[in-house]
Each structure stands twice: as structure tokens, then as C-alpha cells.
Amino acid sequence: MVLSLRAEGLTFAYPGGPLLLCDVGLMLEPGQTLCLLGPNGTGKTTLLRCLLGLERIARGTIEVCGHDLAGLSTAEKAHFMAYVPQDTAAVFPFLVFDVVMMGRTPHLRFMTAPTAGDRHIARQAMARTGIAHLAERRFHELSGGERQLVLIARALAQGSTFLVMDEPLCGLDLGNQVRVIALVRALARAGYSILLTTHLPDHAFAVGGMAALLKDGRLRGPGQPKELLSAAELGALYGTEVDVMQVGSGRATGRFICVPIMRDVD
Amino acid sequence: MSIQDRRTLPVLSAARLDACLLTAGLLVTALFLWSFTLGPYPIPVETVVSVFLHRLQLVEKTWSDAVELVVLDVRGPRIAAALLVGGALACAGATYQNLFRNPLVSPGVLGVSAGSGLGAALGIILGMPGFGIQTMAFLCGLGAVGLTLWLGRMLDRQAMLVLVIAGLVVSAFFQALISLIKVVADPLNQLPTITFWLLGGLHRMSGPALLGALLPIALAGIVLHALRWQVNALAAGEDEARTMGVDVPRVRLLLIVVATLMTAACVSISGIVGWVGLLIPHIVRMIVGPGFAAVLPMSALLGGGFLLVVDNLARLPGTTEIPLGILTALIGAPFFALVLARTRRLWF
Numbered sequence: 288m289v290l291s292l293r294a295e296g297l298t299f300a301y302p303g304g305p306l307l308l309c310d311v312g313l314m315l316e317p318g319q320t321l322c323l324l325g326p327n328g329t330g331k332t333t334l335l336r337c338l339l340g341l342e343r344i345a346r347g348t349i350e351v352c353g354h355d356l357a358g359l360s361t362a363e364k365a366h367f368m369a370y371v372p373q374d375t376a377a378v379f380p381f382l383v384f385d386v387v388m389m390g391r392t393p394h395l396r397f398m399t400a401p402t403a404g405d406r407h408i409a410r411q412a413m414a415r416t417g418i419a420h421l422a423e424r425r426f427h428e429l430s431g432g433e434r435q436l437v438l439i440a441r442a443l444a445q446g447s448t449f450l451v452m453d454e455p456l457c458g459l460d461l462g463n464q465v466r467v468i469a470l471v472r473a474l475a476r477a478g479y480s481i482l483l484t485t486h487l488p489d490h491a492f493a494v495g496g497m498a499a500l501l502k503d504g505r506l507r508g509p510g511q512p513k514e515l516l517s518a519a520e521l522g523a524l525y526g527t528e529v530d531v532m533q534v535g536s537g538r539a540t541g542r543f544i545c546v547p548i549m550r551d552v553d
Numbered sequence: 554m555s556i557q558d559r560r561t562l563p564v565l566s567a568a569r570l571d572a573c574l575l576t577a578g579l580l581v582t583a584l585f586l587w588s589f590t591l592g593p594y595p596i597p598v599e600t601v602v603s604v605f606l607h608r609l610q611l612v613e614k615t616w617s618d619a620v621e622l623v624v625l626d627v628r629g630p631r632i633a634a635a636l637l638v639g640g641a642l643a644c645a646g647a648t649y650q651n652l653f654r655n656p657l658v659s660p661g662v663l664g665v666s667a668g669s670g671l672g673a674a675l676g677i678i679l680g681m682p683g684f685g686i687q688t689m690a691f692l693c694g695l696g697a698v699g700l701t702l703w704l705g706r707m708l709d710r711q712a713m714l715v716l717v718i719a720g721l722v723v724s725a726f727f728q729a730l731i732s733l734i735k736v737v738a739d740p741l742n743q744l745p746t747i748t749f750w751l752l753g754g755l756h757r758m759s760g761p762a763l764l765g766a767l768l769p770i771a772l773a774g775i776v777l778h779a780l781r782w783q784v785n786a787l788a789a790g791e792d793e794a795r796t797m798g799v800d801v802p803r804v805r806l807l808l809i810v811v812a813t814l815m816t817a818a819c820v821s822i823s824g825i826v827g828w829v830g831l832l833i834p835h836i837v838r839m840i841v842g843p844g845f846a847a848v849l850p851m852s853a854l855l856g857g858g859f860l861l862v863v864d865n866l867a868r869l870p871g872t873t874e875i876p877l878g879i880l881t882a883l884i885g886a887p888f889f890a891l892v893l894a895r896t897r898r899l900w901f
Contacts, residue, residue, distance in 0.1 A: 362798040368796070370796035372793060375790070376654070379651075379656070380896075381788070385842065389785065392785070392799060393798025400782070
């Protein structure tokens with residue numbers, strides 16, 4: 288039994304638009320994290336959408352756990368993969384518990400309602416992301432960090448082993464970034480495969496899995512961050528000079544960080 | 554903090570939802586029985602209950618045939634129709650609001666009301682009998698929504714907003730055709746009939762007309778009930794719903810079909826009764842929260858109860874009926890403003 292998510296020769300363009308993804312290949316195995324980096328508008332989100340089966344790809348194959356993605360029904364895809372959006376598009380004032388319970392939707396058959404078992408799974412997912420105490424709060428009233436944890440809990444309640452996260456760290460304060468990174472690392476240790484996008488190379492080092500760079504529709508990697516994320520690569524990726532260095536003193540000694548040089552800035 | 558407390562929605566355990574539904578059910582039942590006592594021919598509520606028990610062969614008959622005729626044949630269909638139409642319009646409205654993720658859409662958003670209005674107006678000037686007019690209204694309502702779907706598909710296969718705009722276009726076009734028919738209609742007989750039909754009312758109600766509407770509404774209700782958790786997930790938007798296993802294009806089309814069936818069946822027997830489908834789901838969400846599995850049955854109960862109260866008001870003066878659509882607008886519009894004032898912050 289193959290338990291990986293695999294894309295080969297993935298090519299995609301919106302109807303009448305330019306080629307957004309060209310011959311992209313990647314593989315994600317159980318317990319692996321893959322951090323996707325790339326400048327704005329380069330198609331990171333589009334790549335996630337293709338992998339989730341939300342877009343019809345022009346060429347190439349995507350396989351999840353040995354099944355061709357194109358041959359799976361919407362419900363079957365949801366059993367394999369869960370999506371963690373940056374924020375939910377829900378319009379009505381849902382309670383946190385209602386939002387997490389939505390993750391059980393693919394497990395409901397025609398005519399049936401969620402059981403006590405489903406509610407138990409939802410509560411477990413909330414405990415796992417540390418938001419059990421927010422169950423009866425309204426989702427829209429939470430802070431950005433709390434909302435991200437709720438959406439991760441919803442994905443966990445779905446019971447899928449592949450988690451696809453669209454910029455889960457975007458807009459969070461430093462403390463919440465660290466909490467979400469810690470959660471991602473813990474989930475990977477527990478056997479989840481996680482694909483996430485981010486704008487900050489530091490996150491790729493901190494998350495501790497693989498990294499890949501997306502630019503002009505082409506993917507570099509996946510590879511180990513220490514090898515792939517060189518100053519030259521990142522500088523070319525973002526179009527500005529950067530240094531990648533290891534922290535030399537203090538309690539974070541040994542950690543890798545990426546610092547823009549900002550030579551032309553007063 | 555106190556402001557936040559007041560705004561916190563109720564926690565909806567399964568037990569609490571059951572309690573809410575039971576309370577609403579009992580209230581609507583009481584309202585149902587009481588409504589039979591209203592009217593120019595007074596009948597005490599005990600007699601009303603006894604008439605029903607007699608039909609079940611539980612008690613002996615101690616009242617005149619006239620009483621039985623008034624309860625079962627005169628007031629019965631009308632009261633049942635108020636419950637049915639109110640409940641169905643509220644359910645259709647709640648469905649469309651989830652589907653379009655827009656709290657401000659009503660069951661007529663895709664043009665079904667305008668289409669049914671045109672069908673009825675055509676039926677009237679062609680001199681059709683009541684059942685023919687009902688059938689015309691039903692079919693033209695479905696036709697109008699079909700046209701909206703086709704137009705939406707021509708403009709953009711995906712976007713839901715385009716569908717709303719297409720509904721607007723089709724509605725406007727059909728409204729113009731209705732006006733055209735009114736201009737050419739016989740001003741003594743046909744024009745007043747058309748005008749009153751368009752303003753809505755349940756005074757024409759008969760047993761067969763009611764049964765004709767019950768079938769599509771019941772069918773649609775069962776489908777909505779079966780899909781309630783999918784509809785719930787649709788509130789989170791297309792992408793999220795799809796990654797949560799909802800086959801969005803198929804569910805969406807199915808929902809449009811059943812909500813349209815429901816609305817067209819309502820409009821075909823009641824004329825155009827606005828505001829129920831827009832207002833009731835909002836009140837329901839304030840009571841049971843936004844989860845669609847709770848909103849659907851509660852909308853059916855409260856929508857039915859609301860329209861029954863309003864229809865009782867409409868027939869109270871006795872000699873001159875106030876058209877139902879006028880009353881629902883007079884009560885619904887200010888009430889809706891009140892509801893919006895309380896919940897505005899949550900949407901915009």
C-alpha cells in the first residue's frame with residue numbers, strides 16, 4: 288500500500304491564460320512536511336488547489352495513496368486530504384464547535400446526522416490543537432491565531448492524513464506563529480503529511496521538513512532546507528539580496544535564518 | 554464583555570434543539586387549532602378539537618353539519634395552506650441564503666416569483682379555471698428559473714453572483730411582460746383578478762389546489778432534509794465545501810431545483826407573498842444558531858406559524874380581505890430592519 292501524495296509532470300493554466308505550473312513533480316510521504324516558498328502570484332495557491340483536486344490539470348498525474356486523483360469522487364478525495372484555508376469564507380456566525388463539526392461532513396451518508404461518535408472526534412481534534420475551551424465561542428470573534436487553530440482542528444476532525452495548509456502562518460503574531468509551527472511539527476511526528484505555503488524562509492527552517500521553491504511555474508526541490516535554501520537561491524527567488532546564516536550566539540544558537548541585506552535602503 | 558455575552562449564540566446541543574423544536578411545534582399546533590375559531594361564524598376551540606377527533610372516529614358527533622363544513626372545507630384548506638406556504642417559503646429562503654452565502658436573498662432571487670406571476674396573469678386573460686391558473690403559475694415559475702440558469706451558464710459557468718444578476722434580469726423581463734398583460738387585460742374583470750393574484754392571498758384555497766402544491770413541496774422538503782449537512786458545509790464557500798467532500802456543482806443544482814419547486818408550488822396557490830422567505834430564516838438563526846440542520850426544521854415551523862398569524866389578520870375584517878402580500882410586507886419590512894440592527898455586525 289502506497290501512502291504518499293505524488294505529482295508528476297503537473298502542468299496547469301487557467302483557460303486562455305499563461306502556463307502557471309509547468310512540469311511540477313513532488314512527493315510527500317507519511318510524517319513528512321513540505322514547505323512551499325515562492326514570490327507573490329507565482330502559483331503556490333494554484334498548486335495547492337491542483338493537488339486538492341479543485342482545478343482540472345492540463346497534463347501530468349497526481350496520485351494519492353496509490354489512487355489517481357482524477358478518478359476519485361469528491362467524497363473520496365476528502366477522506367484522503369483535508370484543506371486548511373487561511374480563513375474560512377463562512378458568512379453566518381457559526382460557533383467554533385459547528386465549524387469543527389463541518390469536518391465530519393464527508394463521513395455522513397445520505398439522510399444521516401452526525402452521531403455522538405462524530406462529536407467525540409470533533410472534541411478530540413479541538414483538544415489536540417488546544418482550542419477545546421473555545422468550543423462555544425463564535426468563530427468570527429476569535430483572533431487570527433485562534434481561527435487558524437480552529438481550521439486545523441476542522442481538518443483533523445475530517446480524519447484525513449494529508450493536510451494542505453494555505454499560508455497558515457500569514458498574519459499571525461510571533462507567539463502564534465511559534466504555536467502553529469509547534470503544532471505542525473507535532474502532527475508530522477504523529478504521522479500526518481503536511482504541505483504548507485509560506486512567505487518567510489525562516490518558517491521552512493523552523494518547521495523542520497522538506498522545502499521547495501516555486502518560481503515562474505517551475506518547482507525547485509523538494510530538498511532539505513539547509514541545502515536548497517542558499518542565499519543565492521533565495522535571492523534569485525525573491526529578487527533581492529539575502530543572507531542565510533546560522534545564529535551564532537544566544538539561546539537560539541544553531542538555528543538557520545534568512546535576512547535581507549537591504550543594501551539600497553536608506 | 555457584557556455586550557459579547559448578549560451576542561453569544563445559544564449552544565446547540567441535540568437536546569436543546571429538540572426542546573426548541575418541541576416548543577415551536579406545540580405553539581404552532583395551538584395556533585393551528587385557535588385559527589379555526591376565528592371568523593364570522595364563531596366556533597369554540599373544544600368543538601374544533603372534537604371535529605378532528607370525530608374524523609378519527611374517537612368521539613360522537615354533537616354539532617351541526619354547518620360547523621363541520623366550516624371547519625373542514627372552508628377554514629381547513631386555508632389554514633393548512635398558510636402553514637404549508639409559510640413553512641415552504643421559509644425553508645426555500647434559508648436554502649438560498651446558504652447556497653448563495655448571502656443573508657439578503659429571498660426565494661424569488663432566481664426569478665421564480667416573476668415567472669409564476671406571468672403564468673398566472675396569462676392564465677387569467679386566457680380565461681382558464683383555477684386549477685389551470687395554478688398549473689400555469691407553477692410551470693412558468695420553473696421556466697423562469699430555467700431561463701436564469703441558462704443565462705447564468707452562458708455568462709459564467711461558475712460564479713454564483715452571476716446567477717443572482719441573471720435572476721435579476723429574468724425577473725425584470727417577466728415583470729415587464731406582466732405589466733404588458735395588465736395593459737391589455739379587460740379592466741373590469743381580468744385586471745382586478747390579476748392585481749389581487751399578484752398581491753397574494755389564500756382566500757381561493759381549496760382541497761385539490763392544496764394537494765397539488767403539497768406533493769412538490771413534500772418531495773423538495775425530503776431532499777433538503779437529506780442534504781442538510783451538505784447545505785451546512787456550503788455556507789463555508791465552494792472550495793472548502795468541496796474539500797469537505799461536498800460535490801458542489803451537483804448539490805448546488807439539486808438545491809436550486811428543489812427550492813424552486815417549493816417556491817413555485819407555493820406561489821401557484823398563494824400568489825406572490827414576499828418577506829417570509831427572507832425574514833424567517835434570520836429569526837430562526839437567532840434562536841437555534843446558523844447550523845442548517847437546525848435552521849431547516851425550525852424555519853418550517855416558524856414560517857408556517859408566521860404566515861398563519863398574518864393570514865388570520867388578513868381574513869379578520871370579514872368583508873374586505875387585505876391581500877396577504879401587503880400584510881407580510883407591512884409586518885416583515887420593519888421587523889427585518891430590527892433584526893438587521895441586531896445582527897448587522899456579523900455580516901458586513
